[in-house]
Each structure stands twice: as C-alpha cells, then as structure tokens.
Amino acid sequence: MTAPDGYTAQHADEDEALHQEEALQGRPYELAVVQHGGLFRDLISDKLGIASFIFLVTLIAAAALAPWIAPESPTQGNLSNAFASPVWHGGTWRNPVGTDWQGYDLLSRLLYGARTSLIIGVLVVVLAGTFGVLIGLLAGYKGGRADRWLMGWVDVQISFPGLLLAMLLIALVGGSVLSVTIILAINGWMVYARMTRGVVLSVRERPFVEAAEMMGCRPRRVVFHHILPNLSTPLVTLAVLEFARIILAEAALSFLGLGIQYPTVSWGLDIARAGDHELFGNQWLIIYPGLLLSLTVLSVNLLSSWLRVAADPQEREKRFASRASGTVSGAAGGGGAGL
C-alpha cells in the first residue's frame, strides 16, 4: 500500500511547485507583461534610442517642410556670393551655413537634399527588401526546384557588377530620383533573398514550425506568422546596413554624373561635387552634408537596435528586468541614506 502514498506525495510536490510559482509574482520581470503596452515609454527609457528618434523625426519634418522653412531656393543664387562662410566662421545670417560655388544657399540645399536622400534610401530599402524577402521565403520554404531556380537567378544577377549595370541603365533612361530608386532596388534585392533563404532553411526545421504545420496551418500562415517574425532581427540589421549603403551608392552614382543631376539636390551629390571645388578653405561644403549623412545613418542604426530588442519578448523582458533591478537597488540605497 505504498503506491497511493507515493501518489499523494507527488501531488503535494506539485502543489508546492505551484505555490512557488505564485510567490514568484513579486519579481520585477513579471511586471514586464503589464509594461509592454507602452512601447513609447520603453523608447523613452532608452537614451540613445530616444535621441536618434528625435533626430530622425526632426530631420524628416525639416525635409517635408523644406519649401516653407528653407531660407532660399536651393537652385537659385548669386555667383558674386559664392563660397560664403557659415555664420560661425564669420559669415552673415543671410546664409547661415554659407553658400556653394554657385552662390546657392547651403542650408537650403541640405534641407532639400534630405528629401532626395531619405526618399531614395527608404524607397530602395522597402522595394528591394520586400521583393528580396518574398523571393527568399519562397525559395527557403518551398525548397527543391523553386529554390534552385530562384537562387540561380540571384547568383546570375549578383555576378553582374552592380555599379556598372546601374551606370548602363541610367545612361539609357536618364538620371532622376525615380530611375535611381528603381535601378538601385533592382541591384539590391539579392542580398535580402540570400539571407532570408538561409535563415528560413534553419528556422523551418525548428519544432515550432512543425507544430504549426501539424495543427493544420496553411503554408501562407506558417510562413508569415511563424517563420517571418523570427527573421526580424537579421532583417532589421541588414536593412539598416543597406540603407546606409544605398545613400552612399546614390552619392557615388551622382558623383559619376549618372545619378541625380546638378542642380537637383542630394547630399551625396553635394559631397561629390564639393570635392571638385577647393576642398581646403571651403571644407564646410563637404563637412555639413557629410555630417548629416553620418548622423542619419547612425540614428537609424541606434533606433533599429532599440527596435530589435523591443520586438523580441525575451530580450525586452531581460532589459526590463535589469533596469528594474537597477531601480530597486537604487531605491534601497536611497532608503538606507534616508534612515
């Protein structure tokens, strides 16, 4: 008659385990669930994240409002006023950041240039990213013949020198924001496809994907509900790197005279052209667009690293726990001092 005793003993253990679970409720990480509704509050507590968020919002607003806030037209000026210095180098408030070799107001050029650069960067990442990810998902999930054909296509296209192809096409259709966007997107999707396919191949073998299939999910649901969310970390990282690369590629094309045509404005074009005109002595022509470009890329990077953590429940709770335990110990320290 020992068996029933063993049985009750086991249940007692079980109850005890459940009680221990209850006791855990006071712990900080449990609060994360309550907290996770406030995405913005989470952003505010990430100093770098909120700083880059503010920078990007300001930049986008300034770019959108350029026609109203720019002091002058970016493509009109007086040659007699060329190479004016910024205010802090002894210039006048008429051209706060100075003028370029044509006498065009640099601040206005920076504001209008933000439009071109951001639009091209974002559009190319969205277009190339969407197409590349879809192709990668299809190849990775379907496998077999679809995979071979699609990856064959990727290989063929990667083997063309990208810049050369872009130059050829732009020489054919002419340089404009639209044509540069489309051509950079055509050149840029393969890297998304390659990476997505690779990650899909490993994620699809994980048991939770099998579980989804076993419970009767259709392939589309498996791909978009179960596989894609687990790709977000590498994809966000790649998109940020690509965003920076695209802005620079646009600059390179413009530099070669095949992208945006002067006097249309873009940061890359201004940086490229500034080099032609006495870099020494007029260094702000290259410094200010370059600075904005670097700050933009840096901000996108920092914001995306916040986003990456915020999109992963496990990371989010870990960060919240470390922060909460910091506050708790801080409060305890404060209490001790008060006593």
Add this chain to the structure above:
Amino acid sequence: MAEPLATEPKSVHTTAPHVEVRGLSIRFPVGRSGFWGGTTRYVHAVDEVSFSIGRGETLGLVGESGSGKTTIGRAVLRRIEPSAGTISFRGDDITTTKGKQLRELRRHMQLVFQDPYASLNPRKTVLELVAEPLIVHGLALNPKDAREQVADLLHRCGLPADTVDRYPHAFSGGQRQRIGIARALALRPEFIVADEPVSALDVSVRAQVVNLLQDLQQELALTYLFIAHDLSVVRHISHRIAILYAGRMVEIAPTHAVYDNPMHPYTEALLSSVPIPDPPLQRERRRIVLTGEIPNPVDPPPGCRFQTRCPLVHDRCHGETPKLEEKQPDHLVACFAR
C-alpha cells in the same frame, strides 16, 4: 513495488482498433552510388512494422536512438510519407489522404513534442500559442471565446490562470510541456502521439507530466502512442508495449508480460539496464551488456537485425528474417531462439 511508477494501468479491452498500422516501411534516399550514380541508396528507417491501438489504449513504443520510433510516430500522423504499408484511423484507410481532408484529419490526431523549449514559438504569448489551432480551424467564435477556451485548457493541464499573457521563456520545462499538451488538446483530438514527451524534462517533473497525460486520457478518452527510449517511463502509462530495434519490431505484448516475461533477447537487455531502487536487489542483478555494432541502416544485413549483438545468435539468424509470431497469448516476438 515501492516506487509509484510501478503501478500499471488496467488493461482496456476494446473491439475495433482505433489506429492500425500494417506493414509500414519507410526509406529515405541518401544519395547515389555506382559509377554513373545510377543506383539510389536508401536508409531503411522502418521495415515492415505492424501494430494496432484500441480506443482509449496506450501503446508504448520503445527503442534506442535511430530505431525509427519517431519516424513511425510521424508517419502515423501522415507527416512522413510511407514507402509501403497502410495506416488506418477509425477504420478508414488514411495512407493517401491529401489536402483538405488531411487538414480535417489533423483535428483528430495531434502530436506532443519531445523538446518543450523548441516547440513553442518564442515570439508568441501562451494565449496565441494555444489559441492558434482553434483559430486555424475556425473553432473560436471571437477573441473572448478563444481566451475562455484557452484558460480552460490551461486549467485542465494544471497551469495557473495568469499564464495566458506570458511568453514561453518565462516557464520551466515541465510547465512548457504542459503548454504543449494544452495546445495539442485544443482541437479535442481522439488520438495523440507523444514523442518522448518527458525525456527532455527533469526526473522530478517527469512523473507529474506522465500523471497529467494519464488523467487527461481518463477524462477525455484519449488514445496514445507513447514513444520513449527507455522502459522505465512507459511502464507507468502503457497498456501494451512495442519494442523496436533498428527499424523492426522485435516484441509487442501487454505491459506486465514485457516486464515479467520478456522473450526477445533485446528486451531482456533493455530491462536489465533499468535500475531498481533497491540497492541489495540491484547488486544481485545480472546486467546484460550488449557488445557489437548496430547494423548500418543504409545496407542492413540479411536476416535478423539483432544478429550482430545477440547473445543467442545461431546460423539461422544470418540468413532468415524472423517474423513476429504469437508465442504466448497476445505476446508477439520475432526471434528464432524463443
């Protein structure tokens, strides 16, 4: 019989088999050989396996790694295509069921996974995980209904009510396995394949999960195919036990018969490796240690698969394949020596 695990469930006698497998063989291509690559080589993962499970019965499927037990479990659920043989469920042949009908069938047969860590999507809350089958099959009327059904399922599986809105990483292995079981039960299946559901868990938690599965079986009249790699776990839950060796079934019998009167030399060796929680008795036992290699499943030798390690091997074993024969009532063994 001091240990609680030694209590054996009472045998359930049923009429028609709920799940029946006849002559199931599964081969996987593993590349080509020959000068022109003309001959495809195959791994013979499962070879001519037959068994049936009655309604409300638990069949324990035991074998070492690579013996094909997981493959059989997946094939019964129509996840892996069999190379030969038939599978029937509730008397209907489901070997070639496809598309919509297969989806419909999946409602009635579900899988509990071995690894409770990898089988739950880390980016979904417990609510989303357990409600997903309901949503996919249109069994939840609205979000509120889904929430209630999930709460009920979690309660059944012994999880506290505040589980719903948390993510799987906040739980221990045993609790995650309970979540996995709740998910498998969401569609109210009749048949569950439990693929080593406790082998990834702490020994202290195993009994709890096995007890849970047993309670659920009684409440919901479930049929189980319970896969395990050792005999100690299946004893508690199985009505009958099938022993697998290198893709072939070597013995199938009611649980007590396997433990009290093992007939295949491999079963004897398996049993002798299960420790008895009684030191003096354990010291007196003779441990059968098998030597020799498991045959390569790519090119299995003719004859009995166990011939390379069998203590009772004789000439006949090298040429002829022993058939599963009823040596005692309900006790089938594939061995020439017994």
